[in-house]
Amino acid sequence: MTVKEIPLFFQWATQSDSTPYWYGELQGDEIPTYTEFLKDWKSHYFDGSAPEKGRCFVILVDNKAIGQVNYNEIDRRDNSVELDIIIADDRHKNKGFGTDALQTMSKYLFLVMNIQKCWIDVIQKNPRATRAYQKAGFKITRTFVDMGIECLRLELTFLDLQLPLL
Numbered sequence: 567m568t569v570k571e572i573p574l575f576f577q578w579a580t581q582s583d584s585t586p587y588w589y590g591e592l593q594g595d596e597i598p599t600y601t602e603f604l605k606d607w608k609s610h611y612f613d614g615s616a617p618e619k620g621r622c623f624v625i626l627v628d629n630k631a632i633g634q635v636n637y638n639e640i641d642r643r644d645n646s647v648e649l650d651i652i653i654a655d656d657r658h659k660n661k662g663f664g665t666d667a668l669q670t671m672s673k674y675l676f677l678v679m680n681i682q683k684c685w686i687d688v689i690q691k692n693p694r695a696t697r698a699y700q701k702a703g704f705k706i707t708r709t710f711v712d713m714g715i716e717c718l719r720l721e722l723t724f725l726d727l728q729l730p731l732l
């Protein structure tokens with residue numbers, strides 16, 4: 567994703583079919599303004615200036631941008647990293663694109679960025695996302711409550727990917 571695409575990303579995150587799964591009531595927070603959004607989504611996500619701090623990638627289908635997948639700041643103590651994903655429009659969901667993007671992102675992180683574990687937190691009220699992560703190979707490692715909201719953590723390790731090859 568490039569700096570020019572930040573307004574599009576903002577629209578996906580705050581004004582699309584998928585907004586409730588990123589911000590607002592279900593998440594226990596507010597939908598951010600553009601200025602607030604930019605405080606979280608700093609320039610390195612879009613210009614590649616700090617690969618250790620995170621990077622956003624567009625999900626393309628037939629050369630059309632339908633969403634984004636990203637990793638956040640890498641924890642080099644255990645080479646782990648959190649992912650986020652959004653496919654904006656309902657018409658593009660349930661077609662396997664999210665699973666494909668998660669697998670592609672994870673493989674890139676394992677093979678290029680020397681990551682050992684990718685993880686993602688999801689609210690329990692988002693079974694589609696949970697299913698997509700599981701299809702991509704992620705496993706539920708714990709359940710927890712954050713600000714009164716029931717959540718799941720899912721993880722995929724490099725070893726999980728290699729096991730079928732052993």
Ligand SMILES: CC(C)(COP(=O)(O)OP(=O)(O)OC[C@H]1O[C@@H](n2cnc3c(N)ncnc32)[C@H](O)[C@@H]1OP(=O)(O)O)[C@@H](O)C(=O)NCCC(=O)NCCS
Nearest residue numbers: 584587652653659660661662663664665693694695697698
């Ligand atoms: C989560 C997301 C990235 C998944 O991408 P996707 O392309 O829709 O997912 P896939 O098509 O790869 O897989 C979805 C699976 O969930 C299943 N599913 C859909 N609705 C479901 C529901 N209510 N309960 C259980 N499973 C459901 C689909 O049937 C499919 O599984 P199947 O292939 O076994 O039939 C996408 O839906 C999205 O952007 N959602 C909104 C934003 C979001 O939730 N982001 C994650 C926040 S943690």
